[in-house]
Amino acid sequence: MEKPNFRKEILNVLSGKTPANPPVGSFTTTPVLELMDLSGAARPEADSQPDKMALLAFSQYVNASFETLRYPFDVVVLAEALGCSIDPGTKARPPAVTKGIVGRPPVIPKLPEAPEVLLKKGRIPAVLEATEILREKAGSKLPLIVGMEGPGDLATSLCGISNFLKWTIKSPHLVTRLVDLCTDACIMYGRECLKRGADVVVIADAVSSPVMISPNAFRSLIKPGMARIPKALGGKSVLHICGSADPIIADMAECGYDGLSLEESIKDLKSAVHIAHECGTAVIGNVSTSRTLFAGKPEDVKRGAFESLQAGVDVLAPGCGLAPETPLKNLKALVEARNEFCGRK
Template sequence: MDFSQKFQYILDGKKVDTPLVGTVTTAGILDLMDISGASRPEADSDPKKMAKLASSLHTIAKFEVIRIPFDVTVIGEALGCQIDSGTKARTPSVITHPFADKPEELEIPTDLLRRGRIPVIMEAISLHRNNPGLQVPLVAGVEGPVDLASYLLGIRSFLKLTVKKPEIAKNIIEKCIDACITCANAYLFSGADAVVIADALSSPEMIGPDAFRLIVKPGLIRFNENIEGHSILHICGEVDSIIPDILESGFSAISIEENVKDLKYVVSSAHRNNTAIIGNISTSDTLYRKKPENVRKEAFQCLDANIDILAPGCGVAPETPLKNLLAMIKARDDYIKKMARVITLKYVV
């Protein structure tokens, strides 16, 4: 199987002989910008540069699964948030919250797909899909409903609603889910192999497990009932307490951080549900500041836990050295060789 076939096989809940290596979280690093000639912030708004920088994750970093865009503010911008476009080393960020004082006025416009940078993402996906020399699966990212709600209302305002007025918070989440569905289907139609919802504030450390079940989970279920392809969910932090709820939400795969308390529990629970697990090498510590031998050690731990796609646990910092991304590929290859030797010795003995 080629990379795309293997990726689809994994997301169908089936096992493969060799785990893929790649990313479903943001990974626009400075080394790749310098080598490819496609730098941010231009690569965040120019489809050709976006596609070129994304392709460098495969052609230069050797990843077998790649992702665009390189930030998680696209839908928020399209719905009226002002964005600081950032710099080469700093990702875009939200600087205004258009519905902070009037959450009841939030509506998803019918022309959403023509707003902001959404058309840029769609074109970049099409450019990737129509590049005959780049046969590697592409994942398109959308910000999740809680993150999107926090952009539109402000973090404090929205989190306060989840406690004091949960029905209003749930209504806002449902509208944000509408936007997620619209964009996800547009990205899939443009040629993405899967879509990933990245929702940092859905973490139990932020919104709490009870609020997740009451307010967020119904929307995630509806998201998966209404999209036309494979889906992945990424939530930051210790997600152990909400793993059963995530698995009931219908995603093809879950992307997890290194902060999960019990990786084997998460992996085994997911596999019983025919759900793939992606992750979970530390981005803020191992990939960002340590050496390739540390990457190798952590990668082996992930592979020992039977992870399906070896990947960064979260968004990769721009200053992350390229050698540490390349170390992920080498670690996977070395692990497979090691296991082959173990099996050979077992049968010889």
């Protein structure tokens, strides 16, 4: 029996079509140690070497039975390209920003006038080359999901989280200027990823969560830039915001992304699904990455998956990035849960 075209199924879901069975995969980071060992591609090499990055991404399908190929495996690629100092991390620890580029007094940097200048910096060339490798390897059957930090998260990397949070209250004009710059960087990078063969761009923005900044601050300072991205990309896009995003679900849906990736912290998933669907937006998620996928057993994963599916998610997925020590058997349990829920053998 011929296998389903998972790429077509994901693109159909993000185009507003109801699938026969919800796809299973990840739209958030997936640096699982067991996948590294099985694929022979481990970080930190898989964070910077295109062939290793492609191998680890493809192992999500080969070894975890996921129906998506999500890469890269951290969310500081743009920050590094713009000049932030980066700790490259280890096998079990992702790259992280150690120092930004906006000092005191704050001077907002400028992007290169020619996008190709930015696209040659840092690890962006590695991600673009990995995209081409994956597109050839996956053919037309598997969707390539490329993730990146959103304008809010990128801004915090550039100026530091404490400065960013302080400026949202005392100097909102600085935040607006910085978010505009970061939005332009996301668009430049995202467009090129799509051009090279990616199917979906995921914008991940943890600082936009209501646990970090107020909903009003999100609406006035980050949402305008966030809403520019989908149309400018010219391809499929998904927005991921961490935490209990209930107060801003409508705002997220209004930004125009094809899908919303939601965490397990959402208090009323059914309501969030309804709001998103009213705007023609798919919902992805939202099985707990810490409590269930990392610390639970396969039966716990299945129970969480059933709850997400019963609430109406369009794609069954982890609610956020996976911990490196997440057991592979728990990832496979997501696919098993979908199959059981849909009555598939």
